[in-house]
Amino acid sequence: MRQRPAHPLDDHESPSRTFARAWAQRLHEVSFVPRRLGRTIPLLQDLTALLAAALTGDEPDPAAGHHAGTALVEAQLWSPAALRASVEHIHTRLRSDLGITHPDAADRLGPLLGAFTEAFAEGVRAVALTETDDLRRHERATAQRAVLQAEQERQHALLHDQVSGLPNRHALTEHLTTLAAKSDRLAVCVLNLVRFAEISDALGTDPADALLREVGLRMRDLAVTHGLFAAHLGGDEFVLVQAGTRGPDDAVKLFDLVREALAYPWGPAAHPVQLDAKGGLLERAATGAVAGELLRTAKMALTWAKSDPVGSYAMFEQHRHDADRRRHTLSRDLPGAVRNGALRLAYQPIVSLTDRRVVAVEALARWRHPDHGEVAPAEFIPLAERIGLLNRLIGAQLRAAGRHALKWQRTGRPVRLNLNVSTAQLTDPSLPAIVGEALDETGFPPDLLTFEVTEESITTPQASTLAALAALGASFAVDDFGTGYSNFARLHEVSRTAVTSLKVDRSLLASSDVLLTTLVTLAHGLRLHAVAEGVETEDQAAHVRKLGYDHAQGILFGAPAPPDEVAALL
Structure with a gap:
């Protein structure tokens, strides 16, 4: 082919002009172009602007791809080679050359190229149908082959990822649907490349795409060697499917094959990139399986694997899924x-x-869920902590408990109110204000309020919050004492201010008298009340009293009860 003269770039040439010039040069290299380069570039520059707008607009616009494909055919750039060169040039360079950073640009590019290829094929077909009868036989055949090839390439683009070349989600769904109808059992392994986002940020878009292509090649080789189906969901997620499995162990073996395939580094020897993956595994009977559900459950297992700092994979388990749904x-x-x-x-x-006089009552939250029934505090308190609801919860509890306690006082005598607070709550500087508002609203005397805190809360630096609560007039009891890490110097320090008692954990009642005596001696040495938790029998009550304990709590003296029943005890 005759070499065309190079065209020097103007120092101020726009990115779209530069992209169009490179596009025109590619077309000249692979195909006959029935116009000079200078006439081709303006057309391609207009198409470049149209395609870029489709990637960055408010809504996806595949029609731009259709217009561009039609325009190429109308410009008589209708050869299969011209189509391939155009698709490759747009896919590999449009976003990077024009600096397109729209978050949806990558997802829009595939449909845009699909519309481009489809319109190109339709245009070639229209040209073939409108050619005059004197069109030579071999030219007509060439046009027909171009139509067929364009259609094949369009179908391939619809069913394959543009980066890795592997089957995409649509092709995977079709494959899973077929397997569910004819296979006994199957395994699905969804893979997430470890540290891919970090690698992509460090190396850039083009090297990251090259890495994905390399992973695609390794997955394809693995599929061919072991009779598997490999797919690319996009980004750093890949899938392998195996038919005819015999149990969960086969899914684990499948994942092991993946890690072996990824074991050797990628990239130049001087700066190799070590590849690894997390895996979400599903192995089950194929009968009744739905493709979307198979993929969803395997991806759920992948979420579990990614949250595990130690393990590399997780197997889908129905009971774990049910627990997740319950927590949600x-x-x-x-x-x-x-x-x-x-x-x-x-x-x-x-x-x-x-x-046996009641010296205090501990307020315990209870929740009856309309669908799940009684939910234990051990379950919903951590949830409240996770969603940032703990201090709102304690404010609501204190308001309700304060009203109950004031009602008891009107009919009996004042009673101390104990309320649990966690270490997480004590780290929130807004807690004292919430408590103060609740006390002001109810009128409950703060000197009758005791917060039960853990050893951890006392031994970690929460001094400002503890001091602010103490300044309101509240006191503290160290709950479940003897089961955690105790900083006795810190305990001695706070005992001189607002800590009034140590509540010895119920699990220690069966311990030796030496330990129980040591704990009560410690409490009295710090001028604190020693409280025995979990007392269930008269023998236990007599024993801890003999050892010197001041107070006790347990079902022997009363199980947690509604406010009206507690009033009778007072």
Whole structure:
């Protein structure tokens, strides 16, 4: 082919002009162009602007691809080679050369090229149909072959990822649907490349795409060697499907094959990139399987694997999925329950071992969910912490408990109110203000309020929050004492201010008298009350009293009960 003269670039040439010039040069290299380069570039520059606008507009516009494909045919640039060169040039360079950073640009590019190829094929077909009868036989055949090839390339583009060349999600769905109809069992392995985002940020878009192509080649080789189906969901997610499995172990073996395939580094020897993957695995009977559900459950297992800092894969388990759904439902409904007063309080008495007089009551939150029934505090309190609801929860509890305690005072005598606060709550500087507002609203005396805190809360630097709560007039009890890490210097420091008691954990009641005596001696040495938790029998009550404990709590003296029942105990 005759070499065309180079065209020097103007120093101020626009990115679209530069892209169009390179596009025109590619067309001249691979195909006959029935016009001079200078006439081709303006056309291609207009098409470049049209395609770029489709990638960056408010809404996807595949019609731009259709217009561009039609325009090429109308310019008599209708050879298969021209189509291939155009698709490759647009796919590999349009976003980078024009600096397109729209977050949806990559997802829009595939449909845009599909419309481009489809319009090109339609245009060639129209040319073939309108050619005059004197069109030579071989030219007509060439046009027909171009139509066929364009159609084949369009179908390939619709079913394959543009970067890796592997079958895409649509092709994967078709394959899974076919397997579900004819296979006994199957395994689905969804893979996520470890640190791909970090690698992409460090190397740039083009090297990252090259890495994805390399992974695609390795997945394709693995599929051919072991009779698997490999697909690319986009980004750094790949899928392998195996038919005829015999159990979950086969899915694990499949994942092991993947890690072996990724084991050797990619890139130049001087700067190799070590590849690895996390895997979400699903192995099940194929009967009744739905493609979308298979993929969704395998991706759920991948989420579990990605949240595990140690393991490399997770197998889908129905009971774990059910637990996730339950947590999701409870997390969704808990704010409304707090807001609408659906959480109720039960109270358990703390008694003096000397005369069995009630010296305090511990307020315990209870929640009856309309669908899941009674939900234990051990389940919903961590959820409240995770969604940032703990301090709203304690504010609601304190308001309700304060009203109950004031009602008891009107009919009996003042009673100390114990309320649990977690380490996470104590890290929130807004907690004292929330407590203060609740006390002001109810009129409950702050000197009758005790916050039960853990050893961890006392031994970690929460001094400002503890001091602010103490300044309101509240005191503290160290809950579940003896089961955590105790900083005795810190305990001695806070005991001189607002800590009034140590509540020895129920699990220690079966321990030796030496340990129980040591704990009560420690409490009294710090001028604190020693409280034995979990007392269930008279023998236990007599024993801890003999050892010197001041107070006790447990079902012997009363299980957690509604406010009206507690009033009778007072």
